[in-house]
Amino acid sequence: MKYQSHEIRKLCIAAASSRGASQEAAASLADATIHAQEACKPALGIRHFFDYLNAMEGERLDGAARPSITRPASAVFVADAGGGIPHVAFDRGFDDLVGAAREFGVSVFSQRNSYTCGALGYFAERVAARGLVCIATTNSSAHMAAGGSIGAVFGTNPLAFAVPRSPGKRPFVFDQASSQTALVNVREAARENAAIPDxxxxxxxGRPTSNAEEALLGALLPFGGYKGANIAMMVELLSTMAGASWSLDAGSFDTGRRSPAVGMFLVALNPGLFDRGYIARAERQLDRLRNEYRMSLPGDSRKQFSPGTCEVAPADFAKLQEFAAIAAASALHAAAGQRRLG
Structure with a gap:
């Protein structure tokens, strides 16, 4: 069913608050969730939002964490998420990051000690919406085998890339895992009792499987064999630059009480300092590839992005309402306590 995004956002903020998230963290997480849901990516939207709630309850995510940001050089931003979500520090440093890229041509954001970031493309797209080219990486706890390894050694280790387009148009974005598919897709298949491709x-x-449940107990595989494994290695080395955990050492995002403590790395580039006409030229090239050469570009096959509205499964909406009701009851209880003290 379709709902107004602002209604779902309010429920997400209330739900996150019910698990101890600060208002700042709850709002940041809600914004990222709504963005994914509007883009028709429920596995990285509402359903992944529930992972954050479960992680806060399980104490592997600190919803009230106080991240810090240092600036060791004019165009370098180093953040410590403090065991919380990566979105809060990024939000705090965002305007300065953009300003530095505009002034110096490039700026870099590197973060450690965070929970998983969900849709990495969300961060890259926000930068590109400010007229900057963006490359972003993040690692996660080990779920992917590589190079004949014994078991999983890397996370799905995604790479996102975004290029601005002309005013009024969403940036061109792709966000892809180093594995053949993202872990959330295997989890969705397991949830629906569906087979996964060979x-x-x-x-x-270590045997090939098309059973999603077996895959979750085993390991994902890199795309393109050793080439995907090399990309995963590059992503790992960039994402941990600020001191984040290697995927092998990261805590699980869905079990236990230890934070994944993983990292994120992002580079913003000002294309206007290289060529004032770059954005228009890049847009013409993308249109040329699509229209003249019939090339399917990233995002073409997805459902239309629908700002302002969210398609939410009834069961997911009901679950959001339950969490929001808990938050409301807690607020009433706290208010009653204050009155008694007064």
């Missing part, structure tokens, strides 16, 4: 994963014994 070549996506191996089971716990």
């Amino acid at each position: 070549g996506w994963a191996v089971d716990s014994s």
Whole structure:
């Protein structure tokens, strides 16, 4: 069913607050969730939002964390998420990051000690919406085998890239895992009791499998064999630059009480300092590839992005309402306590 985005956002903020998130963290997380849901990516939207709530309840995510940002050089921003979500520090440093890129031609954001970031493309797209080219990486706890390894050694380690387009148009963005598919897609298949394609994963014994449940107990595989593994390695080395955990050492995002403590790395480039006509030229090239050469570009096959409205499954909406009701009851209880003290 379709709902107004602002209604879902309010429910998300209330739900996150019910699990101890600060208002700042709850709003940041809600904004990222709504963006994914509007883009028709429920596995990275509302359903992944529930992972954050469960992680806060399980104490592997600190919803009230106080991140810090240092600036060791004019165009370098180093953040410590403090065991919280990566969005808060990024939001705090965003305007300065953009300003530095405009002034110096490039700026870099590197973060450690955070929970997983959800849709990495969300961060890259926000930068590109300010007229900057963006490359972003992040690592996660180990779920992918590589190079004949014994078990998983890397996370799905995605790479996102975004280029601005002319005013009024959404940036061109792609966000892809280094694995054949993102872990959330395998989880969705397992939830729906559906088979996964051959070549996506191996089971716990290292045998190829099309069973999603077996894949979750085994390991994902990189795209393109050793080439995907090399990309995963590059992503790992960039994402951990500020001191984040290697994927092998990261805590699980869905079990236990230890934070994944992973990292994110982002570079923003000002194309106007290289060529004032770059954005228009890049847009013409993308249109040329699509229209003249019939090339399918990233995002073409997805449902239309629908700002202002969210398609939310009834069960997910009901679950959001339950969490929001808990928050409301807690607020009433706290207010009653204050009155008694008064």
